[in-house]
Amino acid sequence: MGLLDGKVAIVSGAGRGIGREEALLLAGEGATVIVNDVGASLEGSGGGDTHPAQEVVDIITSNGGKASVNGDDISSWAGAKNVVDQAVESYGTLDILVNNAGILRDKMSFNMEESDWDDVIRVHLKGHFAPSHFAAVYWRNKSKSGQPTSGRIINTSSEAGLYGNAGQANYSAAKAGIASMTWVLARELERYGVTVNAIAPRARTRMTENLFGDAVDKKEDAFDEWDPKNIAQTVGFLASDEAADVTGQVFVVFGGDVWAMAGFHPVGEVHRDHAWTPSELVAAKSELFKDVSSGLPKFSFI
Numbered sequence: 001m002g003l004l005d006g007k008v009a010i011v012s013g014a015g016r017g018i019g020r021e022e023a024l025l026l027a028g029e030g031a032t033v034i035v036n037d038v039g040a041s042l043e044g045s046g047g048g049d050t051h052p053a054q055e056v057v058d059i060i061t062s063n064g065g066k067a068s069v070n071g072d073d074i075s076s077w078a079g080a081k082n083v084v085d086q087a088v089e090s091y092g093t094l095d096i097l098v099n100n101a102g103i104l105r106d107k108m109s110f111n112m113e114e115s116d117w118d119d120v121i122r123v124h125l126k127g128h129f130a131p132s133h134f135a136a137v138y139w140r141n142k143s144k145s146g147q148p149t150s151g152r153i154i155n156t157s158s159e160a161g162l163y164g165n166a167g168q169a170n171y172s173a174a175k176a177g178i179a180s181m182t183w184v185l186a187r188e189l190e191r192y193g194v195t196v197n198a199i200a201p202r203a204r205t206r207m208t209e210n211l212f213g214d215a216v217d218k219k220e221d222a223f224d225e226w227d228p229k230n231i232a233q234t235v236g237f238l239a240s241d242e243a244a245d246v247t248g249q250v251f252v253v254f255g256g257d258v259w260a261m262a263g264f265h266p267v268g269e270v271h272r273d274h275a276w277t278p279s280e281l282v283a284a285k286s287e288l289f290k291d292v293s294s295g296l297p298k299f300s301f302i
């Protein structure tokens with residue numbers, strides 16, 4: 001008996017890295033999985049190589065599970081529709097959508113090209129929204145036809161998006177947008193029994209091997225805290241019926257640590273019954289920032 005027996009899931013970007021482990025874990029818990037991956041390079045070039053996705057499907061089926069490959073570009077409207085249609089047409093339903101596919105083009109703002117901005121925003125932000133749209137259409141129609149409905153969307157944000165990382169204006173903006181979109185989708189889809197949450201993972205993949213070097217290496221005889229398998233466990237929990245009361249949440253996940261994160265909240269305030277002039281705000285600045293620094297918030301891992 002698995003936690004996800006009988007469920008049908010889509011995982012985008014599941015040919016390698018974190019998505020691969022998510023697909024394997026969901027299948028290990030009993031879900032049938034559509035393994036989506038366009039087969040792109042880290043920077044998003046190339047594509048069309050379905051071997052990594054096929055390998056994941058082969059592992060799942062050789063373990064007695066059910067899975068199939070989808071090689072569509074998840075950030076295209078038509079590709080996103082195909083993935084959702086494939087789940088429903090092949091397996092009769094869709095229960096779980098894990099939005100995970102991503103690329104990186106790190107550059108300082110003054111060095112960034114238009115295509116670096118457009119491609120990273122498209123793959124992450126539209127690549128999360130487009131399949132969520134078609135899944136939402138499916139769940140809403142199902143509910144309106146009188147059938148009992150429940151669904152799960154698990155998005156992939158990043159600490160770069162929650163804190164803002166220098167050198168990642170495109171990526172951080174997309175990942176902050178994904179956190180914000182998680183709240184919107186959670187509010188819109190609650191009435192259809194659909195929960196929407198996001199993770200901000202930290203794991204060893206080709207994305208972090210270049211960034212963090214030796215720091216991500218597995219240490220001898222120690223718990224491998226950078227193993228992407230660790231991330232998949234939280235996704236398995238969020239995908240389950242047992243997490244029906246968890247929605248609109250963002251979790252930082254690393255090794256054996258899971259942090260539930262809170263959003264923006266006031267840290268200082270000034271009030272009166274008419275507007276402040278700029279000069280008056282100069283005078284009120286120390287009151288507004290009485291308890292906190294007025295400088296740039298620090299970005300440090302928890």
Ligand SMILES: NC(=O)c1ccc[n+]([C@@H]2O[C@H](COP(=O)([O-])OP(=O)(O)OC[C@H]3O[C@@H](n4cnc5c(N)ncnc54)[C@H](O)[C@@H]3O)[C@@H](O)[C@H]2O)c1
Nearest residue numbers: 013017018038039040073074100101102158202203205207
């Ligand atoms: N690795 C980390 O520590 C870390 C930290 C924060 C966030 N993330 C996020 O986790 C997710 C997975 O990253 P990863 O580290 O496993 O990277 P990865 O490069 O190993 O895997 C990403 C996969 O997405 C696929 N992909 C890219 N564009 C696609 C598209 N348009 N359609 C379908 N598939 C596409 C790639 O082919 C690749 O297989 C990303 O969203 C990333 O931003 C990772």
